[in-house]
Amino acid sequence: MMPLGISELKSLQTLSNKVVVVENNALFISWLRNLKNLRAEISIDGLQQLQSARDIQEVNLSEKRVSELHMKWSDVFDDSRNENLEKDVMDALKPHSDNLKDLVIESYGGKVFPNWIGDPSFFRLTNVRIEKCGNCMFLPPLGELPSLKKLVIQELKEVKVMGSEFLGTGIAFP
Structure with missing residues (x-):
């Protein structure tokens, strides 16, 4: 939990601890929306509680310097569970591509991942963990990530085939 009034620090750039959101997404959204220059590691728990992707679009992670997103x-x-809503929420949480180094996706309910997952513009992304995504049938093109060093994929029971779409068109793993 962040201290009351922290969202008033509009020029705040760095938090030394990971920002963790559990249960109270409305508070998180209003808090994070105003911090335009924020550099942080962000972990959001309880995304299934969102009723609309618009609720989280206000955060605009694409304008923040997020190095780790969980x-x-x-x-x-x-x-x-609403797989279309969950995909829309993940689309709305797309971070800025210049800063992201670690990405964790846990218990996502969509069948496919948004296009930004595996986009080579995330050139600093070195670690990806995807786990417990029980409805996922296809993996994103993670072979397109030029700096990927560590990939963990666990408990994606609906994925039956890992084909060329997983590798993408570029070289896989440097």
């Missing part, structure tokens, strides 16, 4: 949904895959 996105987590509930690990319960039932009828309450």
Whole structure:
């Protein structure tokens, strides 16, 4: 939890600790929206609670210098999950490509990943972990990431084939 009034520090650039959001996404959104120059590691838990991707678009991570992004949904895959909404939320959480080094996606409920996952413009992205994405049928083109050094893929039970779309058109792993 961040101290009250921290969003008033509009020129705040760096937080020494990871920003972790659990349960109260509305507070997070209003807090983070105003911090335009922020450099941070961000972990968002409870994304399944969002009712609309517009709720999280206000954060505009593409304008912030996020070095690590951890996105987590509930690990319960039932009828309450909306795969299109979850894809829209992940699209809305697209960070700025110049800064991201670590990406973790946990319990995402979509069948496919947004186009930005695996985009070679994320040239500093070295670590990717994708786990417990129970509905995912296809992997993103992670072979397109020019600096990828560590890749962890766990518990993607619906992925049956890993074809050329996973490698993309560039060289895989430097």
